[in-house]
Amino acid sequence: MMRRLLLWLLLALLLTGCGFARPAPSVFMPVPAGLPPGNGGTLIMAWGARDPNTLDPALSGDVGSAFVIRQLFSGLVRLDVNLEVQPDLAETWQISEDGLIYTFTLRADARFADGRAITSADVIYSLERACDPQLGSNLPAATYLSDIVGATEKLRGQAQKIAGLRAIDDRTLEITIDAPKSYFLSKLTHPSSFVVDEQAVVAGGATWTEQPNGSGPFEIEEWRHDQLLVIKRNLNYYRDLPKLDRVRFLIGAAASNPQMLYEQGQIDLTEVPSYALARVQDTSNPLAKELVQVPQLSLYYIGLNVNLPPFDDPKVREAFSLLLDRQKLTEVSLYGAVEQAHGILPPGIPGYNPDLPASSSDMDRVRTLIAESRYGSIENLPPIVAYGGWSGVLQEVAEQQLGLKIEVRGYEDFGDYLAALDRQEFQIYGTGWIADYPDPQNFVDVLFRGGSSQNHTGYDNPEVNVLLDQAAVATDEATRLELYRQAEQIILADVPVIPIYHDVSYTLVKPYVRGLNITPMGILDLSSVELVR
Structure with a gap:
């Protein structure tokens, strides 16, 4: 996501080689020839303990929310099953010779769920709304729309409009x-660029997402908060209609286990879950035939706030990077179901460096660095409080090996x-990131540029x-990827984060579920799914 900040416990579905590596191929369950076409039906999924964090595209900041938002809304462009940019609301676009001006032509049949046509004005309203500081602080638009001339001024409350947006006519x-950037179209696939209905937003007020009148393949049919969310086929959808009648997301007690x-x-x-994987993979288990495995473009890591003691000292950060046996964590604690991370970029992302050295635990070096x-x-270290994934493991190792007590805290919400x-x-926290689009900029720049809204460590190296x-502006692809590699190596030396692993999704899918695409960024679109029983 799509900027997608991911906790260890968040729903994961919704969730090697040279610099020009491509993501691992998506897995697609086709409808075999000779079988009858899908006849509607209801797909049922377990969501989690609580509702999605938000269904407002402008506020989409986690993988789970973005997954549902993609079913309800759409933008000018989208990512296909191969994670390549394709037309969506826009049927075509042209880029000026200097790479600064993108001219989009909307589809003639683009419309909201109520059948009303989507115009250029709707697109501009949505982009400007996503940059409206009255929506909140640290808006996703600061990451995904700030390349647009005037977007930063709008985000800062210094402008009412975004100077770089202009409607030529209703469809153009x-x-x-601000500069030619090869990844700009990819950034427009993030939900913060999705089109919303101004009438629905104004009429619905704070609860407008209960009935948002989106433009995606589905619309909300029923929502019993923290119990059940049902989305149904949008009959006014401008592309091929979804084959499913509806999707039921079980929430709360109904979604347990x-x-x-x-x-x-x-x-x-x-x-x-990782603890059940060996049993499911056993070839004598019928479930093994229903298991789909796809490496994810992700990074799970421990973040160290470089502005808060004791991690304001580089020596302490380096010491903590040597505290955990990361190979043991991935092979034992995670049952070997993931790939140990040696750097920031995951395999499959252009610019991935397979030659980065593996890390190892070294308690003597830990003590020396702290000294x-x-x-x-x-x-003499100040009290340390840890949050998020791996905090318990960190607490146990620190106390057993160093006599250092770390307090572990969490959040229910x-x-x-x-x-x-x-x-x-x-001070220190465990979290993760899964790609919004398959480009190194989405990791190295978004997570580590000084002042980035997704840079939660406070890291800022000139x-x-x-x-x-x-x-960002390099026109030669080899040069661009080499620059990201150089930046990655400096970041790793500065240790604002401790990379732990790159995830692999293991999904059980019933044999009658067809047309489901599981990509290296998770499941993006349910419109192609059908039930063939």
Whole structure:
């Protein structure tokens, strides 16, 4: 996501080689020849303990929310099953010779769920709304729309309009960006660029997403908060109509233990928890034939706030990077179901560096580094509070090996966790990131540029920022990828994060579920799914 900040416990579905590596291929369950066509039906999925964090595209900041938003809304462009940019509301676009002006022509049949035509004015309203500081702080648009001329001024409350947006007529609009950037179209696939209905927003007020009148393949049929969300086929959808009648997302108590629900035939697909993977993979188990495995363009890591003691000292950060045996974590704690991360970029992302050295735990070096830090000894370190994934493991190792006590805290509400993360309140925390689009900029720049809204460590290295500026406008692809590699190496040396692993999704899918695409960015679109029983 799509900017998608991901906790260990968030629904994961919704969730090697040279610099020009491509993502691992998506897995597609086709409808075999000779079988009858899908006749509607209801796909059932277990969502989680609570509702999606938001269904407002302008506020989409996590993978789960973005997944549902993609079913209800659409933008000018989209990513296909191969993660390549394709037309969506826009049927065509042209790019000026200098790479600064994008001219989009909307489809003649583009319309909202109520049948009203979508115009250039609707697109501009949606982009400007996404940059409206009255919606909140740390808006996703700061990451995904700031290339547009005037977007930053709008986000800062210094302008009422975005200067780089212009409607030529009802079906044609121009977007002017600040510099030629090869990844700009990819950024427009993020939900923050999706078109919303101004009439629905105004009429619905704070609860407008209850009946949002979107333009995606589905629309909301029923929503019993924290219990059930049902979306149904949008009969006014401008592309091929979804084959499913509806999708039911079980929430709360009804969604507990999805693995059991799947095996009992109560849901149609589910992510396999790591503890159950060996049993499911056993070839004597009938479930093995229903298992789909796809490496994800993701990074799970421990973040260290470089502005909060004791991690304001580089020596302490380096020491903590040597505290955990990351190979043991991936092979034992995660049952070997993931790939150990040696850097920031995952395999399959252009610019991935397979030659980065593996890390190892070294307690003697840990003690030496802390002694060399301005704190002088383990006893002089200030109190440390850890949040998120791997905090318990970190707590146990630190106390057993160093006699260092770390307090572990958590948040019941995912939205509260994200808000605290945005405020950079945590000394140390575990979290993850899954690609919004398959480009190194979405990792190296978005997570580590000084001042980026997704940079929750406070890291700000001028040398890295210069490399990122150069990469953003580089026209030669080999040069661009090399600049990102250089930036990655500096970041790893500065240790604002401790990379742990790159995820692999393991999804059980019932044999009658056809047309489901599981990509290296998870499931993006349910419109092609059908039930063939």
